[in-house]
Amino acid sequence: MGRNGHSLIAVAWRVLRLAPIAFLAVFFVYPVLTIFGISLAPEGQLDLSGFARLVTSDYYVNTLLFTIWQAAISTILTLGLALPSAYVFSRFQFRGKALFLSLATLPFVLPTIVVAAAFSALIGPRGYVNAFLVTTFGLDAPPIQLERTLLLILIVHVFYNYAVALRIITTYWMNQNPRIEQAARVLGAHGWRLWWYVHLPLLRPAITAAGVLVFIFCFTSFGVVLLLGGPRYATLEVEIFRQARDLFNLPVAAALSIVQIGLMFAMMWVYTRLQRRISSEIVAAEASAQRPKTQRDRITITVTLAFMAVMLFTPLVALALVSVTLGFDGISFQHYQQLGSNPRGSVLFVPPLSAVGNSVAFAASSTALSIILGVVSSYLLLRNNRWSRLLDAAFMLPLATSAVTLGFGFIVALDQPPLNLRQSALLIPVAHTLVAMPFVIRSILPALRAIPENLREAASVLGASPWRRWRWVELPLISRALLVGATYAFVISLGEFGASLFIARPDTPTLPIAIFRLLGQPGGSSYGQALALSTILLLVSAVAFILIERLRTPGARGEF
Amino acid sequence: MLTIHNLHRSFGTLPVLRGIDLTLNEAEIICLLGPSGCGKTTLLRIIAGLETADVGDVRIDGVSIKDTPVHERGFGLMFQDFALFPHLDVADNVAFGLKMRHVAANEQQRRVAEALERVNLSGFDKRSIATLSGGERQRVALARSLAPQPRLLMLDEPLGSLDAALRDELIVDLRAIIKNAGLTTLYVTHDQRESFAIADRIAVMNAGKIEQIDTPTVIYQKPATEFVARFLGLQNIVPVIEYANDKASTPLGVLPAPTLTGSLLLHPDGLRLVKPGESELTVEVEESIFQGSSYRVRVRHASGTRLTLSVSAATGAWATVGTSAALQIDPSAVTTLGDAANLPNKNGQS
Numbered sequence A: 001m002g003r004n005g006h007s008l009i010a011v012a013w014r015v016l017r018l019a020p021i022a023f024l025a026v027f028f029v030y031p032v033l034t035i036f037g038i039s040l041a042p043e044g045q046l047d048l049s050g051f052a053r054l055v056t057s058d059y060y061v062n063t064l065l066f067t068i069w070q071a072a073i074s075t076i077l078t079l080g081l082a083l084p085s086a087y088v089f090s091r092f093q094f095r096g097k098a099l100f101l102s103l104a105t106l107p108f109v110l111p112t113i114v115v116a117a118a119f120s121a122l123i124g125p126r127g128y129v130n131a132f133l134v135t136t137f138g139l140d141a142p143p144i145q146l147e148r149t150l151l152l153i154l155i156v157h158v159f160y161n162y163a164v165a166l167r168i169i170t171t172y173w174m175n176q177n178p179r180i181e182q183a184a185r186v187l188g189a190h191g192w193r194l195w196w197y198v199h200l201p202l203l204r205p206a207i208t209a210a211g212v213l214v215f216i217f218c219f220t221s222f223g224v225v226l227l228l229g230g231p232r233y234a235t236l237e238v239e240i241f242r243q244a245r246d247l248f249n250l251p252v253a254a255a256l257s258i259v260q261i262g263l264m265f266a267m268m269w270v271y272t273r274l275q276r277r278i279s280s281e282i283v284a285a286e287a288s289a290q291r292p293k294t295q296r297d298r299i300t301i302t303v304t305l306a307f308m309a310v311m312l313f314t315p316l317v318a319l320a321l322v323s324v325t326l327g328f329d330g331i332s333f334q335h336y337q338q339l340g341s342n343p344r345g346s347v348l349f350v351p352p353l354s355a356v357g358n359s360v361a362f363a364a365s366s367t368a369l370s371i372i373l374g375v376v377s378s379y380l381l382l383r384n385n386r387w388s389r390l391l392d393a394a395f396m397l398p399l400a401t402s403a404v405t406l407g408f409g410f411i412v413a414l415d416q417p418p419l420n421l422r423q424s425a426l427l428i429p430v431a432h433t434l435v436a437m438p439f440v441i442r443s444i445l446p447a448l449r450a451i452p453e454n455l456r457e458a459a460s461v462l463g464a465s466p467w468r469r470w471r472w473v474e475l476p477l478i479s480r481a482l483l484v485g486a487t488y489a490f491v492i493s494l495g496e497f498g499a500s501l502f503i504a505r506p507d508t509p510t511l512p513i514a515i516f517r518l519l520g521q522p523g524g525s526s527y528g529q530a531l532a533l534s535t536i537l538l539l540v541s542a543v544a545f546i547l548i549e550r551l552r553t554p555g556a557r558g559e560f
Numbered sequence B: 001m002l003t004i005h006n007l008h009r010s011f012g013t014l015p016v017l018r019g020i021d022l023t024l025n026e027a028e029i030i031c032l033l034g035p036s037g038c039g040k041t042t043l044l045r046i047i048a049g050l051e052t053a054d055v056g057d058v059r060i061d062g063v064s065i066k067d068t069p070v071h072e073r074g075f076g077l078m079f080q081d082f083a084l085f086p087h088l089d090v091a092d093n094v095a096f097g098l099k100m101r102h103v104a105a106n107e108q109q110r111r112v113a114e115a116l117e118r119v120n121l122s123g124f125d126k127r128s129i130a131t132l133s134g135g136e137r138q139r140v141a142l143a144r145s146l147a148p149q150p151r152l153l154m155l156d157e158p159l160g161s162l163d164a165a166l167r168d169e170l171i172v173d174l175r176a177i178i179k180n181a182g183l184t185t186l187y188v189t190h191d192q193r194e195s196f197a198i199a200d201r202i203a204v205m206n207a208g209k210i211e212q213i214d215t216p217t218v219i220y221q222k223p224a225t226e227f228v229a230r231f232l233g234l235q236n237i238v239p240v241i242e243y244a245n246d247k248a249s250t251p252l253g254v255l256p257a258p259t260l261t262g263s264l265l266l267h268p269d270g271l272r273l274v275k276p277g278e279s280e281l282t283v284e285v286e287e288s289i290f291q292g293s294s295y296r297v298r299v300r301h302a303s304g305t306r307l308t309l310s311v312s313a314a315t316g317a318w319a320t321v322g323t324s325a326a327l328q329i330d331p332s333a334v335t336t337l338g339d340a341a342n343l344p345n346k347n348g349q350s
Helices: A004-016 A019-040 A049-056 A058-091 A097-103 A112-123 A128-137 A150-174 A178-186 A192-219 A223-232 A236-246 A250-281 A295-325 A334-338 A352-382 A386-400 A403-413 A427-449 A453-461 A466-495 A498-503 A511-519 A524-551 B040-048 B090-100 B105-118 B134-146 B164-181 B192-198 B216-221 B226-231
Strands: B002-011 B014-024 B029-033 B055-060 B076-078 B152-156 B184-189 B201-206 B209-214 B237-239 B242-244 B247-250 B253-256 B263-266 B271-274 B281-290 B294-301 B306-312 B324-329 B334-337
Touching (some): A019 A049, A019 A250, A019 A352, A019 A403, A049 A058, A058 A097, A058 A192, A058 A236, A058 A250, A058 A295, A097 A150, A112 A128, A112 A150, A112 A511, A150 A223, A192 A250, A236 A498, A250 A386, A250 A403, A295 A334, A295 A524, A352 A386, A352 A466, A352 A511, A386 A427, A403 A427, A403 A498, A427 A498, A453 A466, A453 B076, A498 A511, B014 B040, B014 B209, B029 B164, B040 B184, B076 B134, B090 B105, B105 B164, B134 B164, B164 B192, B209 B226, B226 B263, B281 B306
Parallel strands (some): B029 B184, B076 B152
Antiparallel strands (some): B242 B247, B247 B253, B263 B334, B271 B324, B281 B294
């Protein structure tokens, strides 16, 4: 093996395969350990006063309770809406079904800031609906006052997670034996009794898994609560941010982070177990979906699709619409034109449009970094041994640790010797890479696993050296998956909010940060520009979404 | 040309190859025949360089290739499921080996065309692999192995994934194509009919060893061991009780046996079923299965020994189940099986 011909490649690989582990160690483990250090021993020796403040103060206990409570309500609402839809999607065959099911996942790639702006454009005080009501009925004030209410937070959580629940439950349901329902009907089950005694118990594993996942997403909700909730509402995430960034109360922020990490890991553990169970139960069953027969069936389908269309698309359409009409009688691109200038000077330090350039540069670097690390990691994970399973879990950790905690870890760990990267332009791509890596790996690994071993062997026998074998056989076979992974990385980086808010330098804001600052400014012009920037981001994300959906290998879609 | 010397290989504690010696002559087709798990595929993969041997050596023209990596051996290997590259069309699949060997582009084109013509697939160049039938894929895989003109061509159950009718048709073509190209070939199969049709010599393998290596005719006529006989479907094996003066006494009576042996094979081709009285060896017909041109008849001797033979459909209708009959044994039908175990006492004092 140690022949001259491949010793160079062998050495290169031996170095390269350490890269993902080194990356995780420096940019994930080290910051998290620093957070632990700050919370447990801020002055060098053990000091639990940070934690003591958490448990003794009603404020922090209430924050935790609110976090749990809003996540629970959001989960129940999401499941309640997704379950009837799942029934329609698993029972009936109709035109556009696949398209709708795939479109429903669009919110998954939409940046928080875009969604927040979209809902603001739809039902905010200056939004489309209010403007319409005011002019139509000649009102003095906008009739819908949802800004900074819990209801708005819940609505947005449902918007985000509806498709997640829908997908999990529908997939599971479609794989159930349709004769079970038929048998129950013959035995006299009908109406609510059919649901209560047959459907719900049958679907319990899928409903539980979907519920836990949605709960996790809502529990870690940061951007939505920060942007739409106002100062009255704070989840743990938001509180970590406020304590660290606004109040510079690092021990409390660190203690909150640890509580958050602990709870998240516990929930992720539960979810992984549930998910493994429901995916192992999935067997290829006969297609049980039927064409709608009765008028009632057709109405049910129409209502479901209409609901989905209204919920998923009106905010996005409103965003685009208001961005070109706000403050004008007709359509005008003035807000877009203003993006290139910086009249106020103090708000952004730079013209908003330069944020687009920053974001694209960051996203390109994150994409390159996460593709290189993702490919190497995928090869490491390809070997199915104990080591690689451990590694697999390690690569998922940054996802389980919220972006805010990552960003917080970065500013406390990487701004002083031995590693001072505070001023480095690398910090943002590195953070985005941590967030994107699990998605990249989940895109590449199935494609890599799908390459039969004897294809590699055939290439070798035909005279291909290891390098040429990779170049001419393996790379072409994973190229689509690489493109999917790259698209994920790019769009995740473009929209990433939580970590960037901590680490973006004032003079090089990313697109979401620029939108965030503009939204916080008074005046219609800033608001219009925020909507314009959001629309640009929405379009880019939508294009990326279409690319992912079209390129994804059938059967290789990962649920997270 | 290719010499394999004392090859051993174990997977964990399980020995898979236990001392293989084999020599292939230039332009010869040797078939490794044996049941699954006998080690034939492992042997092939060691020769290809995809596995390593624990002990032993593989030499080409006397030079060891043990340390030569797979891609520098210049062999051809056709896989059971063909392992065609799904991202390349037919021509690019066939050209792959040429490209890896840095053959000039116009020379590549010429040789791809030539290889496709050999397997009768001219005009399939731009077809995608997914659109090909099983038989077409098999031929693309063959063309891909042939195109670089390998020093040694290896085929691992190349017809295994095709249905029986197609197999019979392709095996004849396959031999013609290989002989035409003049390639030294190692062919692995568990199907004796396939091996008879393709091989110059057959090496019958069992439990990691070669039991017998010879031409198809000799292997069939004179199987060396009980395993070889049974693997070829020759079931009429009788134990030897006593042996003296080139005669073996068996439950069926005394039979000629040129060498000391533990058991004898009675080849069905040399057994004739006759009316009772025409021979001293009386039997009873126990089963008779009509097979078109013949009956496959199983008879039982008074000693309890059962024998199977073929009776022509034209003359054998009388031998119905339960009938008494007699057997004539042609002395040339008696083969000594060379298993060392269970030898009887030479003096007959058992």
